[in-house]
Amino acid sequence: MSRCAECGSADVSAIVNGTYYCYRCAGALVRRKVISYLNDLKRRGMIPPSVEVPAE
Ligand SMILES: [Zn+2]
Numbered sequence: 314m315s316r317c318a319e320c321g322s323a324d325v326s327a328i329v330n331g332t333y334y335c336y337r338c339a340g341a342l343v344r345r346k347v348i349s350y351l352n353d354l355k356r357r358g359m360i361p362p363s364v365e366v367p368a369e
Pocket residue numbers: 317318319320321322334335336337338339
């Protein structure tokens with residue numbers, strides 16, 4: 314039986330890059346990736362400094 318790779322929960326509801334995650338951990342993972350992507354765009358100057366991007 315599959316378990317969440319992050320917290321070990323048996324309540325698996327998502328597969329990200331071939332790894333199983335529960336709903337909560339998958340959400341946190343995706344949010345981290347999106348925030349990291351936004352910060353990268355901001356570092357490259359593709360997002361105006363006036364736009365607030367949450368810290369990583
Ligand atoms: Zn989890």
